[in-house]
Structure formats: structure tokens, C-alpha cells
Amino acid sequence: MATIPGAALAATPDDLVALVRGYNPRSNEALIRKAWAFGDRMHDGQLRKSGEPYFTHPVAVARILADQRMDDATIVTALLHDTLEDTKASYAQLEREFGPEIAELVEGVTNLTKMQIRSDETRQAENFRKLFMATSRDLRVTLVKLADRLHNMRTIRSMKSEKQAQKARETMDIYAPLAGRMGMQWMREELEDLSFKVLMPEARQSVIRRFLTLQDETDTVIKKIVEDIREVLRREGIEAEVTGRAKKPYSIWRKLQTKDQAFSRLSDIYGFRIICGAAPDCYRILGVVHQRWRAVPGRFKDYISQPKSNGYRSIHTTVSGRDGKQVEIQVRTQEMHEVAESGVAAHWSYKDGVRSENRFAVDPVRWIAQMTERFEGGEDHDEFLEAVKLEMYQDQVFCFTPKGHVIPLPRGATPIDFAYAIHTRIGHACVGAKVDGVRVPLYSRLKNGQMVEIITAEGQTPQATWIGIAVTGRAKSAIRRALREEDRERFIKLGAELARVAFENVGKKATDKALRTAAKALGLDGEEDLLARLGSAELTAREVVRVLYPDLAQRAGEEVDERKAVVGVAPGQAYRRALCCQPVPGERIVGITHRGQGVVVHAIDCPALVDYEEQPDRWLDLHWQEGNHRPVNTVTLELTISNGPGVLGRICTLIGEQSANISDLQFTDRKPDYYRLLVDVDLRNAEHLHRVMTALDAESSVSSVARHRDPRRATVTPPRG
Structure with a gap:
């Protein structure tokens, strides 16, 4: 296997396997190597905007998740997370090679990627809904997506400036707070600072310049305060780990915006952390710290007795340290620290080959x-x-x-x-x-x-x-x-009367089934929502009637010659509609050439096309001729209807009212209370099909109507042309 440049500390599968086995000796080494080889093969020849091989990105995402001690399935998902979207790999192939769990995780990440979040408020809200639903099904989907976004933000400079700004706004508005809400504070801080660097480069530079002027002093202060804290703890016989750090530029900038303080007086520039063995030690340490340094009033928070909603536990206090500088000190146990650092990832982390259960981790699901x-x-x-x-x-x-x-x-x-x-x-x-x-x-x-x-x-x-x-x-x-x-009941009553009158004018009844069907077609929640909008004048009764029983008059225009209905076949070449998918004008289509049989036309989503994936030379890019097609395109509908007098006659009449002809009818199941049947209907186009199915769905005697597609059926019809 060739070395992948640019994937620091995980340049080869050996490196990644060693990293994972470092925290999980029972890791499935063969599975990780297999995923590496598969992903490398699928992305072969693809390059990132930076010019690096594309597979360096999935490797980097896997490395980020390995640093969080994630399970094998998550690491493998990271290596494969772009295969469904950017390569010829299929879900069935992933399921066959890696099992249903990993295939579902990869598909979940792919669906999140396809959201295409934008700054438009409505789109953001829709994406939030989808993101939460995906997260609730399996948290690891979102963990992989967050790691994916983190690496993309780390390498964002290779993108165009407009794309950088869009991605940075998305990250600041959605992904950074999501990481924080899931308890992954380190990731939130890095995502925010990377976005800050793109969106407000001058502001970030001003913070960094000011900070650099204090750098020597800051380093000295941190070292001295850390040693001071260690000394007082040693005198009290308390064992604890003490560390200090300076915060990231965006964190400092946000504090400067919310607090009317000079830069040098901002206590949150310096952060100190004391990690001890047990919760009682936390309170003992707090007492020692407050005896040694004067506490700043109003700057004490006890998140141990009152944890944050994401499970975060720690004691925060601010004291006046050396030279009168105010510094924030956090005190927590090692178990609390793991949750504070990893958040939701603590649910999936491993120690010595055993999944680590942390009692403080709150399930974000x-x-x-x-x-x-x-x-x-x-x-x-x-x-x-x-x-x-x-x-x-x-x-x-x-x-x-x-x-x-x-x-x-x-x-x-x-x-x-x-x-x-x-x-x-x-x-x-x-x-x-x-x-x-x-x-x-x-x-x-x-x-x-x-x-x-x-x-x-x-x-x-x-x-x-x-x-x-x-x-x-x-x-x-x-x-x-x-x-x-408040006014909903009144609007519903008024809307019901308006609907009754409008339906009677076209010889129909405003049944509950008809109203539910209309509501669904209009994208509403149900018949009550439909009636309420009617009563409040947000919707007209004519619009409701039109969606169920539209005018059958065809639009003006020349009728299409059926011998030339498909564009893209060679002159004089015969083409045939595939019976497995029964494409109709208005749907996306492709052609498959057959020696001695001409071209077979398939719908773009036909399952039978899988058989021709390895034969690209047989594929033709086709589309339907514009204009009015004659009703000669047969489509099979599968109906379930109630078993009652006159029901079949009403169904046939209803199809006829939509100017559609029944060319064949076959019962597939007969029960005392219902029938199942296949009905072949000759139609003009996809719009005609939609009208017929909508009219049938609105009929109270029809419990279900669906388009019937059977890959086992013959794939050819008599040729045209």
C-alpha cells in the first residue's frame, strides 16, 4: 500500500492500526486495514483542492476520532464516509463488505453532507431538524460529521474565498455550538477559532498581536501560578495534576465583546485546571485555594452539585493571583475531566480494549x-x-x-x-x-x-x-x-363550509379522505390544518379542488410523434420502454444498447441498471421530446380497494374521468373485506400519472395506491422507430 502524504501520524494503515490498538488492543485490525484499502481504491485518482490525494481527508478524519478513542465501527466509517457520495461505491457493496452497521453509518454521514446548509434561515431550520433526527438514530453519525468538518476547516485555505466564508458561517452557527452542546468543548473552541480566522481575520490578528506583546509575561505568570498551586496542595497532602494555558483568540475576543475590561485585566486569558481523584477532594482543594488567594466576588460556579445539561461537572472560581492578576481555576476529578474533554464521545471511547462507561456522561440522544x-x-x-x-x-x-x-x-x-x-x-x-x-x-x-x-x-x-x-x-x-x-376552531368550521360548497360545485364530496389527500399534496399536516387555512383565507377552496381534480385540457402545443418521443437515439434506431420500470415522459431516463435489439429505455432510478455498471460503453444519455405526448405509455398501478358493491366500477370510472385508459386488469389477492389488483393504465406523462394516482388516493374506497415496478418482468416492449 502506497504511503498517503499529508496524513500526519497516520500516513499508513500501520500507523492508524497502531494508534487504535494503543487504546483498544482488541481492535479488529483486519477490518481497519480492509476499510483503508477499500477507501484508497475508491478514491484513486481524486484530488483535494490543495492538490493532495483525496484519501488524505478520510484518513485525517479517522485520526481525529481515534484521538477520541472511538470504537472500530466509527473509525471504519470515517475512512469510508465519502465513498457513497464521491465514488462509484454503493450501499449494497458497503453492506456486503463491511456489514449493515457500518453501511448505515456511512449512509447517515452522506445524508448529513447532502444537506447543503446555507445562511437562509428556513433552510437552516430544516437542516437542524434533519441533523437532530440523524443524531438521535446514532450519535456516531454526527461525531464523524463533526470530525469531517473540523478537518475541512483546518484545510479551508485551498477553497475560494466565497466558499471559505460560507463554510465558516455554517461552522460558527451550527457545527461549533453543536460540538459544545454535545460536550466536546475542545472541538467547539477550535471550530470557532478557525471560523473566526476566516470571517474576521483583522480582529483575530489584533487579538494575537496584543497577546504576543504579553507572551513573555504570560509564560512566566502561568509557570509561577502553576508552581504556587502545586506547592499549596503539597503542603496539604493533596495529590492532583495542575496545568495552565492561554485561551484561543476567539474565546478572548468574545470575552472582550461581552465585558467592558482592558485586555490585560481579562481574567479568562489565563486558565488553570486542577484534576484530582474524588469529588470530596474538589471541595477540599477549593478551600485551600481560597485560603491562599482572595476569591473574586460573583465569579464562583459549582457545576458539580448542579451539572450542566450536557453532563459537564467542575468547580469554577476566579482569584486574585500574582501581581493582582485575576485567574480562573477549574477543579474536577479525572472522570469529570474525561466528560469535559470528550462529551458524547465518552459513550463510545475504549480503554484497554474495553468500552469505557462514564457515570457522568449524559446521553445527548x-x-x-x-x-x-x-x-x-x-x-x-x-x-x-x-x-x-x-x-x-x-x-x-x-x-x-x-x-x-x-x-x-x-x-x-x-x-x-x-x-x-x-x-x-x-x-x-x-x-x-x-x-x-x-x-x-x-x-x-x-x-x-x-x-x-x-x-x-x-x-x-x-x-x-x-x-x-x-x-x-x-x-x-x-x-x-x-x-x-385561539381562533383555530372558528377557522376550521368556516373552512369546512367553504370546502363543502367548492366540492359540490364540481360534483364531488369533501370527505375526510379527500381533504387528507389534498393536505398531503399541498404539504400540510392534515385536514384540520387545511380547513384552518381555508377559514383564515391563507388558502382558497379553488386551490384545494384543483389539486385533486385539475382541468383535463392539455396545454397548447404540437402533439409529439411517438416515433420521435425519445431524444438521443441514432436516427432510425429502434428504442423500447423497459417493463421493469415503465418510464414515462417527464421522468429522467437513460438508454442501454442491446446488440440486435436497439435501445432499451430505463428510468434513471431503475434497479436493473446495476447490472450494467461495469459496461459504461452501453449507456446513452437520453431525454423525452418536449410537447404533448399521446396516452400510449402504459404504467402498472397496484391498488388495494374495499370489497363492496360498485367499488370496482367507481375505480374504473374515476380513471376514465382523468382521460386515462385501462388496458389490463388483474386481481392478485381476494379477501372478504378487500381486493388487491394490478391495473395497467395508458398515460401521457408523469403529470398525468400523478393526477390519476391523486384522484384514486382521494377515493374513500381505495386504501392504498402505488406504482408497481417488478425487475423480474421482461425488459422489452415492441420497438418504436
């Missing part, structure tokens, strides 16, 4: 499931995006109920947020609040440790002004939903 459930159904995209960002960026405060229960909230939250955090019903009925026994306005900002009592009243409903008062996504979403539903 629960948070993601709650998030997606909370915003299911009827939520506007911008509301969802707002709520998600609020959840991700929150800096928590902890308040108490009168019974002593702790309610974590984002900093700046109000009694309204507190009420909705307890229960939506409490939030809706809120009329006032007491904080530490004193009546306060609902717009008051809550602080750590306050006791909050919510005053409710029967009959109270949310007020529109509360949206501006609330801070949490949960509260804002619940308030908006309640305001929308």
Missing part, C-alpha cells in the same frame, strides 16, 4: 429527542431555529421552586421561562411571580440561587407581549402555539 419532539407539528422554521440556537448557546442559571426543586435556565431568563420550564399548563395560566418572597414583574431577570413562585389563575391565556419577555425556545414556542390556536 435524550436532549435531541426532546428537542425534536418539542418542535414537531406546525412550528414555523424561524421559530424552530431560534429555539435551537437558544438551547445551544445557553449559559445556565439555577433557580428553585418553593419545594426546593432545581430549574436550570439560560442566563437572562424570566419568570415566564421558569413557569414554562415547570409545565406548559403552568406557563399558560401564569399571572404573576414572586422571587424570594417578593412580587416582581414578569420581565424580571432571574439570578442564580433565587427561589421563584409562579402565581396562576384559572382562565388565564398567554399574552402576545410574553414573546418579547421570554428567553427560552420552549416558552416562546408554547406561547406562539397557544396564540395561533
